Amino acid sequence: MKIEQKDKKVFFENQGLKKEIHPFWLRERVNGESFVDKKTQQRLFDPTEIKESIEIDSLNLSNNFLEVTFNDGTYTKLAIENILKEFSNTNEVKYIDKIEWDSSLRIFKNFEFRDDLFEGKEMYKALVNFYQYGFVIFKKVPTKNNFIVKFANSIGSVRRTNFGEFFNVKSKPNPNDLAYTSLSLAPHTDNPYRNPVPCIQMLHCIENEVTGGLSTLVDGFTVTQKLKKDFPDFYEILTKIKVRFQFIDQKVVLEDWAEMIQLDESGNFKQVRFSPRLDFVPLIDKEKLDLYYHARKKISELYNSNEYKIKFKLSPGDLLMMDNYRLLHGRTSYEANEGKRFLQGCYIDYDSTEGKLKFLKRKFNF
Ligand SMILES: O=C(O)CCC(=O)C(=O)O
Ligand SMILES: [Fe+2]
Numbered sequence: 452m453k454i455e456q457k458d459k460k461v462f463f464e465n466q467g468l469k470k471e472i473h474p475f476w477l478r479e480r481v482n483g484e485s486f487v488d489k490k491t492q493q494r495l496f497d498p499t500e501i502k503e504s505i506e507i508d509s510l511n512l513s514n515n516f517l518e519v520t521f522n523d524g525t526y527t528k529l530a531i532e533n534i535l536k537e538f539s540n541t542n543e544v545k546y547i548d549k550i551e552w553d554s555s556l557r558i559f560k561n562f563e564f565r566d567d568l569f570e571g572k573e574m575y576k577a578l579v580n581f582y583q584y585g586f587v588i589f590k591k592v593p594t595k596n597n598f599i600v601k602f603a604n605s606i607g608s609v610r611r612t613n614f615g616e617f618f619n620v621k622s623k624p625n626p627n628d629l630a631y632t633s634l635s636l637a638p639h640t641d642n643p644y645r646n647p648v649p650c651i652q653m654l655h656c657i658e659n660e661v662t663g664g665l666s667t668l669v670d671g672f673t674v675t676q677k678l679k680k681d682f683p684d685f686y687e688i689l690t691k692i693k694v695r696f697q698f699i700d701q702k703v704v705l706e707d708w709a710e711m712i713q714l715d716e717s718g719n720f721k722q723v724r725f726s727p728r729l730d731f732v733p734l735i736d737k738e739k740l741d742l743y744y745h746a747r748k749k750i751s752e753l754y755n756s757n758e759y760k761i762k763f764k765l766s767p768g769d770l771l772m773m774d775n776y777r778l779l780h781g782r783t784s785y786e787a788n789e790g791k792r793f794l795q796g797c798y799i800d801y802d803s804t805e806g807k808l809k810f811l812k813r814k815f816n817f
Contacts, residue, residue: 452535454517459507461517463538472534477519478505480534481527543812544805547582549720549777551673553759559584564592564768569605575811578804585670586773592655594767599655599795602770607803610649612642613703617797620654622787627700629728633787638669638754638779641798643724644696646707649798652775656765660790665762666771669779671723674753675712685746690714692743695731696724711750722776725754754779765794 454472455462461472479498481487488495502523511518517534520526562568562577568589581587592602600617603609609616622633629636641652654666679686693708711730713722724730732743753759762783765771773780775798785792811817 452538454512454531454534456510456512456517459510461507461510461512461519463534465538474507474521475501475503475505477507477517477527477529478521478523478525480529481521481525482529483527486525486527542805543809544582547579549585549672550583551676552584552670552761553673554757554761556584556761559586559588561588561590563590564770569807570811570814572811572815574606575808575815575817578808578811581772581774581804582808585672585777586668586771589770589772591768592770594655594657597795599653599770599797602655603653603797603799603803606807607799610798610800612645612649612798613700613705617795620794620796621792633664633785633792635784636781637727638667638760638781639726640671640724640779641726641775642698642705643709643726644698644705644707644729647800648707648709648722648724649775650800651772651798651804652780653770653772653797653799654765654780655770655795656767656793657795658767658791658793659765661785661787661792662789663783663785664792665764665783667760667762667781667783668773669754669759669761669781670777671725671754671779672720672777674750674759675720675723677753678712678750682746682749684742685749686712688739688742688746689750692732692735692739694724695733696726696729697731698729711747720777723779725750725779727751 452463452465455464455469461474461477462469463472464470478501481496486494486496504522506522507519508522509520515531517529517531518526519529560580562573562580565571565573568574577587577589589602592598597617600609603617620630623631626632640648642648675686678689689711690713691710693710695706695708698705709724711724712720713724715721727747732740735743
């Protein structure tokens with residue numbers, strides 16, 4: 452890709468294709484001190500007030516910069532690199548390739564907590580790890596005073612729900628969710644009934660004295676790729692039918708309709724939802740339902756099979772951060788009389804991790 456100029460016009464060339472850049476587009480990017488606030492990098496002018504007949508009066512193109520004077524008298528010097536960056540218009544985290552994994556995943560790098568973790572290079576590496584594998588584990592995270600909230604707010608902002616800012620995962624009387632029992636939990640994604648679904652879940656282990664109660668994780672991305680390859684009809688129907696997910700509590704009824712495998716506008720993986728205690732397929736044709744039920748059974752078998760599941764024990768101080776759009780999580784059962792098992796959980800959204808990652812990338816010039 453490169454930038455060229457001819458007859459007071461600016462062009463960008465990409466793979467042999469040359470196109471003119473709209474002068475208005477360049478005028479909007481005028482970046483002198485009186486046009487853009489240095490601190491916030493926000494515009495000090497309203498681009499909707501620029502006259503539509505804007506044209507270029509003079510141009511100077513060097514290796515790194517484009518200097519433009521417009522017919523309304525404004526002048527700007529733009530970095531070529533910044534212009535080219537806007538052409539691809541892709542989110543930086545999309546460049547981090549997902550690494551598919553299954554039960555053979557053995558070594559995963561852990562990141563140790565320290566007071567300056569959130570501003571340092573280790574956090575950048577941890578976030579890259581998170582985007583590659585869909586999860587990351589932090590060690591030795593302080594366990595007093597609901598530290599998870601501070602932790603989450605140091606990456607971004609806690610996403611509060613009707614469960615509160617955070618929730619205590621322990622076996623309790625009259626639970627409103629099976630998470631608050633000592634029963635095993637099959638692989639599931641959290642809160643598929645919310646709109647939007649919380650993007651990222653954190654689970655922080657405070658105490659874990661029981662022999663069971665192992666944590667389980669499954670890569671929904673790996674499993675859906677497998678389904679797509681081996682059972683295309685099942686994949687197809689699960690990406691098409693919008694299922695109703697519901698959660699009914701004392702003071703709230705939460706419902707949302709969505710596909711079990713949701714694709715983005717280019718047909719690529721976006722999100723999985725799976726929580727077979729909370730899903731209700733609409734009343735559609737019997738033949739379609741027949742296929743749907745077979746497909747759901749197959750994906751459930753894959754999610755639950757030992758081929759894709761990793762199992763590990765969280766120790767006090769361990770904080771697991773996982774992508775709730777990509778991974779499924781669960782736990783094995785435990786005997787509550789044996790000792791204490793206490794985790795604290797909360798959610799954050801992608802703007803938190805993306806915002807932090809981009810900030811650190813710029814800070815360290817990665
Ligand atoms: O107890 C656990 O390890 C996980 C519980 C759970 O699924 C949750 O809190 O979302
Ligand atoms: Fe859960």
